[in-house]
Amino acid sequence: MRRLMICSFLMVLAATANAAQPIRLGLNYPSTGNYKSEGLELRRGALLAIETLNRQGGVLGRPLELISRNTAAREEKARANIEKFAAEGAAMAFGGATSEEAIAAGQRARELGLLFFPTLGYANAITGHDGQRYLFRETNSAWMSARVLGEYLSWHLPNRRYHYVSLDDNWGHSMEQALREATRSRDRARHGFSRISARGAHHEEYLAALKKAASSDADVLVIVLLGQDLVQTMRLAHDLKLDQRMQIIVPNLTGSIVEQAGPQVMEHVIGTAAWTWRVPALVKSEQGQAFVDAYIAQHQRYPDSTAASAYAIVQQWAAAANRAGSLHSEKIIKALEDHRYSLLKDEQYWRSFDHQNVQSIYAVRVRSRSEIMQDRFKQDYFNIIHRMDGEAAAPSLDEWQEERGDELSLR
Incomplete structure (x- = not known):
């Protein structure tokens, strides 16, 4: 009897230790290179989500732990990091700064x-x-950005002549094509x-592209x-x-871009943002305002x-795991x-047929420098000038299947 009691005690002790073991989440983020400012924002958002969830009891009774690795916005590094996350027992992975990273990882x-x-993958x-x-994408696609911009520009700047300066990669091509259509x-x-x-563009290349634009009509x-x-x-x-x-x-557009380039340089530029x-405050979201307030309290910005986006991804994965009662990917897919x-x-x-997050998209204009400088943090960069509902912005099932070709379902 005593031996049975000892065995039972050890089993309970082992189960308790396992329950308390942190659940690891792997973050791919650029801490160096062209996108390091965006990478810092990704990490801050992820850490805030984990802190919030851990105060609420974690996921399935276990705390969350972030493990993060630099990608330097390179797809080969992003892919290698995924292998390391898996070896370290991560339950899921997220992040990145380019579309090539997103696809490879x-x-x-x-x-x-x-x-x-x-994250930050728009192709x-x-x-x-x-x-x-x-794969589930929380950020909007190039198609969605193009549709809200196309509608705004057709109303306010009709029949204009355009000139495009685009990155020669997957996202650059798809964004330009989508906006030309829109x-x-x-x-x-x-x-x-x-x-x-x-990769490796220099001053002379940027300058030549802009001089070509200047010589156009x-x-x-x-x-x-x-x-x-x-x-x-x-x-x-x-x-x-x-x-x-x-x-x-x-x-x-992102706030970090306006900050790096300078408000005077970015004054009156038009773009899109999902948030x-x-x-x-505009949509009376209590949870959204709590996130804003907590972020300001931590970072004074x-x-x-x-x-x-990083905050929402962690929160939504955690909520799906709790609904599924499991960390198993297949069960979480069904919950999402x-x-x-x-x-x-x-x-x-999250749409079932393509795993695109469907959400409202905003056209925004960078405020004047004088307006920005009046703000307490000098970071209130954007005026929302147009909104499009997610269903109107996202491609339809027929449009999606046309792009897919013969493979008409996710595998």
Whole structure:
């Protein structure tokens, strides 16, 4: 009897120790390179989500722990990091700063049975042609950004001549194509373009592209770049006074870009964002406002959309695991698909057929420098100028299947 009691005690002790063992989440983020400012925002948002969840009891009675690795915005590093996360027992992985990273990391995660949630990956292919069962995208696609911009521009700047300066990668091509369709600027002879190397672009390359734009008759200059590529190009455009003779469009805007380039350089630029720190008050989201307040208290600055995306991903994965009662990827997939929720804004949901998060998208304009400088943190960068419902912005099932070709379901 005594031996039986000892065995039972040891079994309970082992079960208790296992229950208290942290659940690891793997974050791919660029801590160096062109996107390191965005990477810092990703990490801050993820850590805040984990702190919030752990105060509430964690997931399935266990605390969460973040393990993070630098990708330097390189797909080969992102893929290798996924392998390391899996070896360290991570339950899921998320992050990244480019579409190439998202696709590469997502493919390796699927091979290892891990769910992957890309951030800052806007190429249509992520949930389109290259979409797969183990990948869920919280951020919007190029298609969604193009639709809200196209509608706004057709109303307020109709019949204009466009010139495109685009990154020569998956996202750059898909964003330019989607925006050409949305703005009816398909004719490349009339609406010119330049390509910027996806890696290792130099000052001379940015300058040549902008001089080509300056010599055109364009009324609208679309700069399809991110990170330091965008910062340097915007500074040159300002020096060349292109912002005084053209409306500049940057399809995917973040607060960190405005901060790095400077409010005067970015003044009146139009782009899109899925979220700004003012959205929770606009839609009366208590949880969204709590996130904003907690972020401000920790960092004495406003959260960016990048931090909000990382925060939402962790929160939604955790909620799905609790609903499923399991950390098993297949069970969490079922708990996520077509699940509707409101967290940092109005209602969103993860579509079952492509795993794209469907949510409202905003067209925003960078405020004037004088307005920004009046703010307490000098970081209130955006005015929301247009909103499009997620169902109107996202591609339909027929459009998605047309892009997929013969493979009409996720695998």
